Amino acid sequence: MDDHAPLIERAFSFTPREQAYVIENIKGEIPEFIRGSYYLNGPARFSRGGFKYSHWLDGDGMACALHFEHGGRVQFTNRFVRGTKFVVEEDQGHPVFRAFGTTFKTSGPASEYDRLKRDIMIESPLNVSIYPYRGTVIAFGEQGIPLELDPETLETKGEFNFGGRLNDVSPFSAHPKFDSATGEMFNFGIAFSSAQPCLNLYRFDVGGKLLYRKRLPLDYPCSIHDFSLSQSYAVFYLSPYILNMEALARDGRTLMDSLSWEPERGSHLLIVSRETGERVAYIPIGNRYCLHLINCFEKDDRLTVDVLEMERPIYDQYKRVPDLFTDVCEGQPVRFVIDVDSNELVKTAAIDYLLAPDFPSVSPRAFTKPYRDFWMLGISATGRCGRKFFDQLVHADWASAKARDIYQAPPLHYLGGEPIFISNPHDEKAGVIICQVFDAELIVSAFALFDAFNVARGPIALLGLKEPIHLGFHASFNPNRKGFKTARVSVARSEMTGKT
Ligand SMILES: [Fe+2]
Numbered sequence: 001m002d003d004h005a006p007l008i009e010r011a012f013s014f015t016p017r018e019q020a021y022v023i024e025n026i027k028g029e030i031p032e033f034i035r036g037s038y039y040l041n042g043p044a045r046f047s048r049g050g051f052k053y054s055h056w057l058d059g060d061g062m063a064c065a066l067h068f069e070h071g072g073r074v075q076f077t078n079r080f081v082r083g084t085k086f087v088v089e090e091d092q093g094h095p096v097f098r099a100f101g102t103t104f105k106t107s108g109p110a111s112e113y114d115r116l117k118r119d120i121m122i123e124s125p126l127n128v129s130i131y132p133y134r135g136t137v138i139a140f141g142e143q144g145i146p147l148e149l150d151p152e153t154l155e156t157k158g159e160f161n162f163g164g165r166l167n168d169v170s171p172f173s174a175h176p177k178f179d180s181a182t183g184e185m186f187n188f189g190i191a192f193s194s195a196q197p198c199l200n201l202y203r204f205d206v207g208g209k210l211l212y213r214k215r216l217p218l219d220y221p222c223s224i225h226d227f228s229l230s231q232s233y234a235v236f237y238l239s240p241y242i243l244n245m246e247a248l249a250r251d252g253r254t255l256m257d258s259l260s261w262e263p264e265r266g267s268h269l270l271i272v273s274r275e276t277g278e279r280v281a282y283i284p285i286g287n288r289y290c291l292h293l294i295n296c297f298e299k300d301d302r303l304t305v306d307v308l309e310m311e312r313p314i315y316d317q318y319k320r321v322p323d324l325f326t327d328v329c330e331g332q333p334v335r336f337v338i339d340v341d342s343n344e345l346v347k348t349a350a351i352d353y354l355l356a357p358d359f360p361s362v363s364p365r366a367f368t369k370p371y372r373d374f375w376m377l378g379i380s381a382t383g384r385c386g387r388k389f390f391d392q393l394v395h396a397d398w399a400s401a402k403a404r405d406i407y408q409a410p411p412l413h414y415l416g417g418e419p420i421f422i423s424n425p426h427d428e429k430a431g432v433i434i435c436q437v438f439d440a441e442l443i444v445s446a447f448a449l450f451d452a453f454n455v456a457r458g459p460i461a462l463l464g465l466k467e468p469i470h471l472g473f474h475a476s477f478n479p480n481r482k483g484f485k486t487a488r489v490s491v492a493r494s495e496m497t498g499k500t
Contacts, residue, residue, distance in 0.1 A: 001326065002386035007412055007440035009322035011389075014443075015045045016062060016469045020077040020153065023066075025464030030072045030449065031432055033424050036479035037151065038066040038434055038447075040417050041130040041139055042472030044080065046321055049094030051113075055101025055256060056318035060086055061127030062470060063139055063154045066434075066447060066463065074463055081126040081139045082156035083147055084117075097123040100142070101256035101319050117144075118169055120249050128174035129474035133185070134208055136160075137478075140174035142225070143189055151478070165210040171200055174474070175226040175292075177234075179368060182206065186234055186274070188227055190218070192245045197221035199270070201234060201277050214277030216270070221245065223259060223313075228293035228305065231368050233280065234272045235305050237290035240265035241313045261313050263287040269305060269336060271343070281343035285336060289313045294333060294360040297370050302337050302346070306398070308357050308376065309334040323387040325379055330354040333374070333396060333403075351396050353403035355382040358390070359418040359474070363431060363452075372397045375419045375433055375452065380408065389471075390415045393435055395455045407455040412441040416471030421452055422479075429453070437462070438471055445469045 043059025046052060053059060061081035068074055080086055089096050095104050098114045100122055105114035117123045124141030130149070131138055137151045138160050145168050148160040159168070166172055171189025178185050183206025191198045197218040203211040223241045227234060240262040247258040267288055271281040291314055294306035310331035317328045332354050337347035355378040362374045378392040391414055396403035409415055416436040424430035431452040437459075438445055445468045448459035 002384060004381035004384060004386050004388035005324075005414065008324075008387065008389050008414060010440045010443050011414060011438050011468075011471050012046055012322040014468060016078060017467055018079045019467065020075065021466060023074045023076050023463050023465070025466075026072070026074070026461060027464070028449070028459065028461035030068070030074065030461050031424070033426060034068045034422055034432060034449075035070075036068055036477060037132070038068070038420060038422075038475060038477050039130040039132070039137060040064040040436070040472040040475040041081070041127060042417070042470050042474075043125065043127040044470035048089055051095045051104050052321075053099055053102045054320040055099065056321055056324060057127070057142070057315070058099035058102050059125065059127060059470070061125050061139060061141065063130050063149055064469060064472065065152075065154055067152070076463075076465060077152070077154050078469055079149075079154040079156075081147055081149070083124060083126045083141070085123040085125050098254060099125070101254050101315070103252065103254050105252060114252065116249065120245070121169060122255055127473065129476075131176060131178065131476045132478035133178070140176070142174050143171050144168070145170060145172060162204065162208065162210060165213075172202070173225065173227075177227070177229045179229060180364065181231075181368070186229060188224070188234075188236070190221065190224055191215070192221040192243045194221060194245060199224070199236065201272060203274070203277060212277050214272075216272065216279055220265065226290075226292045228296040229274065229368050230296040230298050230303055232274055232298060233296065233303060234274055235293070235296050235303075236270040236272070237285075237293060237305075237307050238268045238270050239289040239313070240267065240287070241289060256315055256319070259313070259315065261289075263312070269338070271303065271338070281338070283338065283343060283345050285345065292358060292360050294374050295362050295366060295368070295371060297368055298340070299370050301340055303340050304370075305336040305338065306374075307334055307336070308332070308360055310356070314358070325356065325388045327385055328356045328379060328382055328388065330382060331356050331358070333357065333360070333376070335398065349398070349401060351398070351401050351403055353378065353394060353396060355379050355392065357394060361419050361421055361433075363421045363423055365423060365428070372399045373453070375421060375455070377415055377419065377435070378406075393419055393433065393450065393455050395452065405454060405456050407450065407458060409437065412439065414438045414440060414471065418473065418475045420475045420477050422477055432460070434475070434477075436472060438468065443468050
């Protein structure tokens with residue numbers, strides 16, 4: 001099989017050390033307007049006690065922060081997210097819980113290596129996303145209660161249960177949405193019961209109080225990873241990627257192996273009123289898959305829903321680490337325009353970029369509003385057999401329906417982390433994109449800053465790290481970094497014990 005990501009195994013073979021330091025290796029200029037904290041979460045460690053995880057979603061979550069300060073000073077911090085899974089497995093020195101795509105049950109007594117949370121769900125490695133929220137920072141895994149981290153040091157402070165409104169089996173996704181115009185937060189979670197599958201929609205007010213938790217029935221227990229907000233609606237792209245809970249809980253399968261793709265059932269847009277939490281529309285849209293949505297907005301009685309649509313689900317391409325995306329399918333930014341009076345799909349459009357795009361991002365100013373530009377990562381070798389990885393940063397715009405502004409990483413360099421847009425407060429049409437670069441030849445990690453509207457030019461600044469870190473998933477930026485404590489370094493238990 002061809003290799004389109006030579007040496008990518010080097011990005012998955014080490015355990016990043018927990019550190020905190022001022023970045024000294026800076027090439028180029030950091031724009032003066034960048035002030036605040038960038039956060040990134042992702043799976044960072046894929047082995048423990050001699051056991052190796054085979055799926056990208058299985059690695060222990062590690063949070064990273066870049067604190068941008070006055071005079072171009074940038075402080076880097078990274079720490080593992082210490083949820084139950086991490087703490088218990090660190091203590092025992094080997095895997096204890098079944099993971100999303102890996103089980104070690106054949107290696108020992110099932111109870112020792114293959115535990116589920118309350119015998120029904122995966123104990124999350126809390127490795128998907130991280131967001132600033134009401135003066136603190138919260139790290140999320142797939143479908144579970146998030147953890148609060150110290151915004152400066154990233155030390156784990158404990159479960160964040162929204163004033164007791166969540167418990168440790170509450171379905172709660174890794175993609176909450178924050179509306180800065182109203183101060184509200186929305187999130188969702190799926191109850192995968194085969195008899196009564198439903199989507200839980202949560203609405204929190206500006207004070208963090210839960211305004212409602214609505215349960216919307218689903219036709220089938222489908223895996224949903226993300227959603228989007230417009231000013232009036234919460235929008236879900238439901239794909240028939242169906243979770244068989246009995247296979248997970250009773251038959252001992254991994255979550256990955258309990259999912260089935262049943263395209264004959266069709267995909268739908270589910271549109272829900274933000275105000276009431278009630279279903280407004282359910283619109284058939286073919287039979288494709290969507291992992292991430294780009295943005296939604298309303299204009300002139302039309303609701304526009306922008307998504308990254310793929311031919312089929314992608315999770316099977318996240319294994320076996322480090323040989324990812326071996327036969328990843330094409331994907332594409334797709335726009336659905338809906339008449340909100342008749343609830344009919346009136347128009348569909350697409351952008352001519354097919355190279356398995358993921359991690360879409362828009363300017364914070366564009367969220368829920370009409371907009372034109374967005375950014376995403378892509379895989380240049382899509383369509384060719386063999387392992388591959390993200391190596392393009394793409395700037396696309398709906399006005400031209402093109403993705404003409406593309407940064408192609410050099411050979412042996414790979415990109416990671418949702419490309420985050422940082423607005424220039426002095427110029428509405430300007431901004432910077434941050435994403436990760438891993439140099440597999442030298443085993444060196446950096447964060448790269450790009451002119452958001454000319455990414456093809458290459459990085460305007462490179463922030464070189466002292467030691468390599470993992471390739472992350474989702475990121476966020478908090479421009480209001482005030483009153484944080486002074487960072488301090490503490491050493492992970494794994495470093496002290498030498499366990500990996
Ligand atoms: Fe995601």
